[in-house]
Amino acid sequence: MKKLTILATITASLFATTTLAHDLGDHLPKKGQPTALQIENGGKTNVTKDNFIAAESDKYFFEQQAKSGINQFTHDRQLLTMETQTVVRQNRDTLYSKSIWDTKGGVTFELPILDSYQALQVIDEQHRTVAVLYAAKGQNKVTITPDMLSSGQHVWVIARTQVASNAPADIQEGNRKQDMIKGIASSAERYAPKGFDQFDREKVRLALEANVLQLDFTKAMGAPEGKTLKPEQHLEPRKVEQFHALGLTSMGFGGLPSEHxxxxxxxxxxxxxxxxxxxxxxxxxxxxxxxxxxxxxxxxxxxxxxxxxxxxxxxxxxxxxxxxxxxxxxxxxxxxxxxxxxxxxxxxxxxxxxxxxxxxxxxxxxxxxxx
Structure with missing residues (x-):
């Protein structure tokens, strides 16, 4: 009983509202409150645990499309700072490049060959990883088609480019490597938001976050179910379990599978x-x-x-x-x-x-x- 009480106390305090010394102002979404963009692209479809992953993915898809359009990358040219963060649990590990792509007719991604870390991850509308590329010979190119996805024809793509340091010259070199990322699509149909109730989505997301201490990340992320994996996708077959996938999606979008x-x-x-x-x-x-x-x-x-x-x-x-x-x-x-x-x-x-x-x-x- 004592152990359960301690666990409950830690979990409750993890998500408690706390007055912070550094006020971030009004440019970031507040806990439980959808943004104007989210409400504009939302609708009346109720969100429950059964469709939360699709609803949360939908949010990330239409938000990124509003920022970068279709079939083109938006590059973050500096490492993350307190002032440049836009969503919860971001990090300053790498420079990030993000985009939404239409896979109808096929879309091909290609990274340069580098002697440093650069990775590209393709994610579908069910928050499943469809491919992971590296800037290394034999690991840097893949073609994605709709039959490889859990559902839909669009993918959310994130590329991570490491820099040697935060010095201006190293950041500039990282920017040059970002510009070497290639994507060629056959179709440019825009992603259509699914009309999920954004207040519902936020309520479910916050409730699911309470499961953080019970999550097994090896069971939270993986490839689309029932699909034959090709070598160029660089993914290992794994059983993704709904409980863990829900919890991970509520914590943050775009995590890499455990082999990566x-x-x-x-x-x-x-x-x-x-x-x-x-x-x-x-x-x-x-x-x-x-x-x-x-x-x-x-x-x-x-x-x-x-x-x-x-x-x-x-x-x-x-x-x-x-x-x-x-x-x-x-x-x-x-x-x-x-x-x-x-x-x-x-x-x-x-x-x-x-x-x-x-x-x-x-x-x-x-x-x-x-x-």
Whole structure:
């Protein structure tokens, strides 16, 4: 009974409304309140757990189309800051390029061959990953057709481009690599919003977020069901379970399947803002793999300037034995210190693991931040 009480307390506090020292103003969606764009593209179709994934995907599809149009990328030219965030639980791991594509007649994506991390992920209207490409020989090209999707003919595409550092010259080089991403489509029919009730959708999303502590990310993301996977899709067959898929979709859109990235939620012993610390070994990652820690306020937005650290150059500093120590609100003199606020949470993101099984076992052993 005591264990259940503690779990319930942590879960409740995770999603409690907290007054934050850094007010983000009115440009970001408020918890439970749809934006004007969402209401404009919404309708009267009720949203329940049964159709939430389709409704949440629909939101991301029409929002991205409003920003980038059809069949063309919108590139984020700088790493994320507190001022440039647009949705919950964003991160500053890479430069991002996003778009909506019509697959009718086929659409071909191609990445350049690089010596650094660049990945492109194709996602369908049921939040299933249809393909993952890398900027490496034999892994950089795929053609997507409607028969490869769970439903519909449109896909949401996100490309991640790593930069050596946040220095202007390295950012400029990352921008050059973004411009090398190619997409060629045969059709340009616009995505049509499905008319979901946006107030319903937000209510269901917030209710599902409470399941975060029970989620198994290996069962939350994967390829469309009942489809034969082609080698160029670079996906492993896996059983996606509805409970875990619902919870993951409510937390954030566009997560990579576990063979390509793994995510560990960080919940400190004390989330009042007092100094906390964690120690961990370097994750088992493949060539050009990297990892990061990003922290959020109680509303899942970034509220501090120093909110994240990445294993790229000049950010996370390793200990002499190769392990890492990360501190939270322990002062400027503390190694790898991240500033957090009351009610904070975090995510350890690990890209290009050596194997699905290995990264899952590794993540189980990573300690939570503690006093």
């Amino acid at each position: 990235a793994y995510y560990k939620v960080l919940l400190a012993q004390d989330r009042s803002g007092e100094c906390q610390t964690m120690n961990f070994d370097a994750p088992p990652l493949g060539e050009n793999g990297f990892f990061s820690i990003t922290t959020y306020g109680a509303d899942a937005y970034v509220h501090t300037e120093e909110f994240a650290l990445s294993s790229r150059k000049d950010e996370l500093k390793a200990n002499k034995d190769g392990t890492y120590t990360v501190n939270f609100n322990c002062g400027e003199q503390a190694i790898n210190n991240i500033d957090v606020e009351k009610g904070w949470t975090g995510i350890l993101r690990m890209y290009k693991p050596n194997s699905d099984k290995q990264i899952v076992n590794y993540a189980k052993g990573v300690e939570q931040p503690h006093g």
